[in-house]
Amino acid sequence: MSERNHRAGFVSLVGRPNAGKSTLTNALVGQKVAITSSKPQTTRHTIRGIVHREDSQLILVDTPGLHRPRTLLGQRLNDLVADTLAEVDAIGFCIPANEPIGPGDKFITAQLSRLQRKPLIAVVTKTDLVDRAALTRQLMAVVALGEEVLGEAGWADVVPVSAADGFQVETVGDVFASHMPESPPLYPGGALTDEPEAVMVAELVREAALEGVRDEMPHSLAVVVDEIVPREGRSADNQLLDVRVNLFVERSSQKAIIIGKGGARLREVGTNARKSIEALLGTRIYLDLHVKIAKDWQRDPKQLVRLGF
Ligand SMILES: Nc1nc2c(ncn2[C@@H]2O[C@H](COP(=O)(O)OP(=O)(O)OP(=O)(O)O)[C@@H](O)[C@H]2O)c(=O)[nH]1
Ligand SMILES: [Mg+2]
Numbered sequence: 001m002s003e004r005n006h007r008a009g010f011v012s013l014v015g016r017p018n019a020g021k022s023t024l025t026n027a028l029v030g031q032k033v034a035i036t037s038s039k040p041q042t043t044r045h046t047i048r049g050i051v052h053r054e055d056s057q058l059i060l061v062d063t064p065g066l067h068r069p070r071t072l073l074g075q076r077l078n079d080l081v082a083d084t085l086a087e088v089d090a091i092g093f094c095i096p097a098n099e100p101i102g103p104g105d106k107f108i109t110a111q112l113s114r115l116q117r118k119p120l121i122a123v124v125t126k127t128d129l130v131d132r133a134a135l136t137r138q139l140m141a142v143v144a145l146g147e148e149v150l151g152e153a154g155w156a157d158v159v160p161v162s163a164a165d166g167f168q169v170e171t172v173g174d175v176f177a178s179h180m181p182e183s184p185p186l187y188p189g190g191a192l193t194d195e196p197e198a199v200m201v202a203e204l205v206r207e208a209a210l211e212g213v214r215d216e217m218p219h220s221l222a223v224v225v226d227e228i229v230p231r232e233g234r235s236a237d238n239q240l241l242d243v244r245v246n247l248f249v250e251r252s253s254q255k256a257i258i259i260g261k262g263g264a265r266l267r268e269v270g271t272n273a274r275k276s277i278e279a280l281l282g283t284r285i286y287l288d289l290h291v292k293i294a295k296d297w298q299r300d301p302k303q304l305v306r307l308g309f
Helices: 021-029 072-087 103-113 132-150 169-178 197-210 252-259 261-281 301-306
Strands: 007-015 047-052 056-062 090-096 120-125 157-160 222-230 240-249 284-293
Touching: 007 021, 007 072, 007 103, 007 169, 021 047, 021 056, 021 090, 021 120, 021 169, 056 169, 072 301, 090 103, 090 169, 103 132, 120 132, 120 169, 132 157, 157 169, 197 222, 197 240, 197 261, 240 252, 252 261, 252 284, 261 284
Parallel strands: 007 056, 007 090, 090 120, 120 157, 240 284
Antiparallel strands: 047 056, 222 240
């Protein structure tokens, strides 16, 4: 590998909520760096996943899904994506193979067209959910969308992929890499993300808590790590970390749902989150979860700041 031919740079994955951006990020990185769920608006801040390849390094910037904002939180998330786009070398626009292209996709494409000279790559996700004929139709519709909104030039590339079965994941990496500038690696080998540990821990708790809740809950839940401290008096080969985490919901009815009958649901969330946090940190932990009410935090600028938005 000669440094001259090595490429490295940033690729932002954008798209509607639930399009499969975080799942694709994880598939490309080869490990979970971004939480995913079947609920839209799972991702709430940009997450960087680092892909080390033989002659290229990709820093994927997973972003919250773009949508018409209904709350201050929604507006902040859209702004965050807009800020991110200015900084990256290329953009991967994720469009699910199994959903018709809608006004949301047109709106996003139009926004992207304003970013001058940035390669825009259309990524048709979730190909495992459709048959070959439907995929062909979707690819043609995506090409047409590009020509309609972006003009003659259209997309820099169009690639189908399934993060679920691995179809073309390597190819997506190749395509992204081909649009990166020549550069030595930007991150040291081995690092998979540059997220602070506390952020990853909070995200894993949020992922566990989202499992199986009703549709209105995801937006109302915010998770903040209060502290991560080593338990005193433990020998070096028997470390235990005390991890204290606050879960904020907007109403007492939601608090009841999260906690469950006799605390059963919260215990289950704790058990699931503990396993993934222990895997992340490589140490045993004691996980202490507290559910609190932060009334209407999604609409309240002060509370948004307190919760990290
Ligand atoms: N069958 C199939 N499902 C997928 C694929 N990729 C993602 N999904 C599912 O689609 C849902 C949404 O995936 P995410 O990766 O969380 O989507 P996202 O675009 O990051 O969503 P937000 O963060 O809410 O914007 C989850 O239930 C995933 O399991 C795929 O390639 N095939
Ligand atoms: Mg996501």
